[in-house]
Every structure is written in C-alpha cells, then in structure tokens.
Amino acid sequence: MRFVPRLPTMLSRTLRCCGTVGLLAGLLAGCATPPPADNPDAVAEFKQTNDPLEPTNRVFYAVNNGLDTVILRPAALVYRAVVPTPVRTGVHHVLNNLGTPVQLANDLLEAKPHRAGNTTMRFLINSTVGLLGVLDVAKGWGYPDHDADFGMTLAGWGVPEGPFLFLPVLGPTDPRDTAGFAVDIALDPFTWVGGDNEWRRVFDWTRYGLSALDGRERVLDSLDQVKKTALDPYATFRSLYRQHRQGQIDEMRNADQPSAPGQGSQPAGADQNK
Amino acid sequence: MPNRRQFLTMTAGLVLAAGRWPAVLAQGSETATAFVASTGDKLVAVVNGPGTLAEKRRQLTQIVDGAVDVDTIAQFCLGRFWRQATPAQQKSYVELFHRVLVTNITAKVGEYKGVKFTIGRSRAQDDDEIVSSLVERPNNPPTNVDWVVSNPTHNPKIIDVLAEGTSLRLTQRSDYASYLSHNNYDVAALIAAMRQQAEQNKE
Numbered sequence A: 001m002r003f004v005p006r007l008p009t010m011l012s013r014t015l016r017c018c019g020t021v022g023l024l025a026g027l028l029a030g031c032a033t034p035p036p037a038d039n040p041d042a043v044a045e046f047k048q049t050n051d052p053l054e055p056t057n058r059v060f061y062a063v064n065n066g067l068d069t070v071i072l073r074p075a076a077l078v079y080r081a082v083v084p085t086p087v088r089t090g091v092h093h094v095l096n097n098l099g100t101p102v103q104l105a106n107d108l109l110e111a112k113p114h115r116a117g118n119t120t121m122r123f124l125i126n127s128t129v130g131l132l133g134v135l136d137v138a139k140g141w142g143y144p145d146h147d148a149d150f151g152m153t154l155a156g157w158g159v160p161e162g163p164f165l166f167l168p169v170l171g172p173t174d175p176r177d178t179a180g181f182a183v184d185i186a187l188d189p190f191t192w193v194g195g196d197n198e199w200r201r202v203f204d205w206t207r208y209g210l211s212a213l214d215g216r217e218r219v220l221d222s223l224d225q226v227k228k229t230a231l232d233p234y235a236t237f238r239s240l241y242r243q244h245r246q247g248q249i250d251e252m253r254n255a256d257q258p259s260a261p262g263q264g265s266q267p268a269g270a271d272q273n274k
Numbered sequence B: 001m002p003n004r005r006q007f008l009t010m011t012a013g014l015v016l017a018a019g020r021w022p023a024v025l026a027q028g029s030e031t032a033t034a035f036v037a038s039t040g041d042k043l044v045a046v047v048n049g050p051g052t053l054a055e056k057r058r059q060l061t062q063i064v065d066g067a068v069d070v071d072t073i074a075q076f077c078l079g080r081f082w083r084q085a086t087p088a089q090q091k092s093y094v095e096l097f098h099r100v101l102v103t104n105i106t107a108k109v110g111e112y113k114g115v116k117f118t119i120g121r122s123r124a125q126d127d128d129e130i131v132s133s134l135v136e137r138p139n140n141p142p143t144n145v146d147w148v149v150s151n152p153t154h155n156p157k158i159i160d161v162l163a164e165g166t167s168l169r170l171t172q173r174s175d176y177a178s179y180l181s182h183n184n185y186d187v188a189a190l191i192a193a194m195r196q197q198a199e200q201n202k203e
Helices: A008-027 A040-049 A056-080 A085-098 A100-109 A111-130 A150-156 A175-187 A198-218 A220-229 A233-254 B004-048 B055-066 B070-078 B087-106 B168-182 B187-200
Strands: A165-167 A171-173 B116-125 B126-138 B143-150 B159-162
Touching: A008 B126, A008 B159, A040 A165, A040 B126, A040 B168, A056 A150, A056 A198, A056 A220, A056 A233, A085 A198, A100 A111, A100 A150, A100 A175, A100 B070, A150 A175, A150 A233, A165 B187, A171 A175, A171 A233, A198 A220, A220 A233, A220 B087, A233 B168, B004 B116, B004 B126, B004 B143, B055 B087, B070 B159, B070 B168, B159 B168, B168 B187
Parallel strands: none
Antiparallel strands: A165 A171, B116 B126, B126 B143, B143 B159
C-alpha cells in the first residue's frame, strides 16, 4: 500500500516554499492551449487527456526529475548496494505495517468488511509473530495485502479524479488523490500521538526517509526503463499513473464480492509486491 | 414463419450451440495459457542461459517475432494518425516500431539473469484471452504481468502486456500521441524521433 508519512514541520515548510515557486511557475507557464476547433480529433484528444495545467505540470516534472536525478536516485542506488535484500524487504514490511491503521480506516470507509478483517489480522499477526512487522507472516497464513487509501475511498464514493496534476515532492496526482493524501495524514494515528519531542522527530524523519528510499529503490529499474524508452516521459508517467490508480480502484470495487470478475485472475503469489 | 417442428429444431440447435460455448472457451483458455507458458519459458531460458548478449538478442528477436503481433500493436499505438500517414510512412513506422520494441525488451537482458516466470490463471475478455503470470526479477519486487492473447484457439499471438494493470500499448499510444501533439501532428517527426531513439538505445 502507499505509505503516507506524517507531514513534519520541515516538509510542510518545503511544500509551502514549493507552492510559492509553483504559483510563480504557474503564472509564467499558464494553462495548456486547446487545439483549434476545426481539428475535432485533436480537440477530443485534448479533452480526454484532461491535463489543462500541462505547461505548469511539466515545469514541476522537470524540477522533480532534476531533484530525483541528483538526490533520490543516487541515494536509492546506494541503499540497494549497501543494504542486503532481506533487510530491505524487512524495512518495506515494517513501513507497510505502520501504515495499517490508515489502510483499515479506508477499508471501513469503502465498506469492505472482508478487506478490513484482512487488514486487522495482518496487523495483529505481523506486529507480534512477525516481530514488529519485519516479517510478513500474515500473507502466508492467508491474509494477503491490498491497496487502500482515501483517494481510492473517494473514487469508491463516486468522486471524479479531476484533471491531472504533477506536484512538487508528491509527483503525479490529481485533485482527488491530493485531497486523499491530506486526509490520510489526518487518519494516521502517528500524526496525533507521541507529542512533540526529540524522539518523535527522529521517528518521523526515519520513517519518512526510509519510505522515500524504499519506494524509490523498488522502482529503480522500471523508472530507468521508462526514461530511456519514452519519447515523452512526462506523458508516459501521466498515462502510467492513471492506469495504475484505475487498476487499484477496480480491484477495490471488485473486492469482497466472491464471484466478482477479475478476482480469480490473480496468479499464485499475487500481492507479493505489496 | 417457421412451424413448430422447425422452431423446436432451431431451439435445440441454439441450445446445443450454447452448450458448446464453454468447451470452446475452455479450449481457447488452455491454448492461450499453454502458448504464454511456452513463450515465457523460452524467454526465460534465453535470458538465464549461456551465450553472449548479441546472441541472446538475436534469439529474443526470433521469439518476439513468432509470438507477438507486432504489426497490430504498432497500428494501435499510432491511433488516428495511422490513417493520416502515407503508405511509405506506415511502412517506416512499423519497421521502426518493431526495432524499438525488440530493443526495449532486450535492452536489459544482461541485468535480468535469474528471472523467474510463474504462470497463473486465465480469463476471457471479448474475443481475447488474458493469461496472468508473476515475473520475478533479481533486485525487483515481483510483478503481476497479464498477457493479452488474440485468436486464442487457432493462431494465438500476444497483442498487449499488462504490468501491474498498466497496458504496454495504451502507454505507448499516449507517449506517441503526446509527442505528435507537441510536434504539429507530424508523423514524419515521430518517425525521425523513433529512429533517433532506436540508434541511441542500440547498445
């Protein structure tokens, strides 16, 4: 599932700063110009792409891509080279386990009792037998992982995704998922417990840093491949993001329906990458 | 107007025909699964097997040529611009598409030694069959890969690959459409860019 970090003060400051830069960039870059009305195919394509802020989004894509090239990608490469695979897998499981309360809240909001039960069992088993989440014992016991976040919950409630957005730090998103991201932070118990002290800050930044490293390391090869083979990587990421989210939403809608089409299509070992 | 006997005969015929459907579908499903399993095994055998990178690329090209309906995918990826392209442009485009596809598949051959391929279940979608699999590559999380197979019963060919729900041909089509919309919808410009990309990614 998507890890949602508590928004520490510094990150919040960074986002505010990026927001200001974004506003300036938006003023400079403006909106996408629709194609001329005498080209109906192009107009239809423009509407289907639904990216009216494309020039601004591309500015942020360039900024994020630059930061990724000089900071996050090299850090993920070092992380892969230095930390052995079993340890990296353990870290991924712990981060996943910490995200379980948000996942459970969304399972319930999506009215998916079977998934909510799975999530609860996963948390109980992996936090104890799984040594504080290091091992994903629950999966082997018949409780596989799944995706659940408030963006998906909103989709389940019928809220449309809206136009495509590429935001600083957050990357590819849309208004629905941006709102979902904010609500998930509010739903996270770690946002509210523990007070404000040194240990708390260490915990937050460790969790945030590791989740960034873990997430980036897991897509090192895939992102390299896209950047190498796409003629327009921005458009390719836009398409991939939307398809991936739609896939997660479809899976959520079909869940908790034993005879739902598509449910039986998962190969053995599906969800292993979650 | 058909009389009662004719009506009964027709109804019986329809019922029998309907009864045959599950058998036909099951046959398509089995053929498609066997086809994907055999193609996947061949790909994995080449990737994990001995031989130089150049030899592996030659072998992989042969497998792709035999198992993938490259022309249909190419045409789909160009979308509405296929009709606008001249016959010469269509020919150049399909040739380049084929080259780019093979290069993309084989580009990382050397790094994926140790790849594992597990076939899963299959399901019908319209006239096609979708076969699920799990692909495990070293250093990468396991990926759910669905193979869309056309003509599953008679002449199975792969017409799309869905990695974690994202379609290869839809993504490629978005890439080309966006490139064209930023280059005056000029198919010649797309072909030039593809040629340049194929040259760059040769090694």
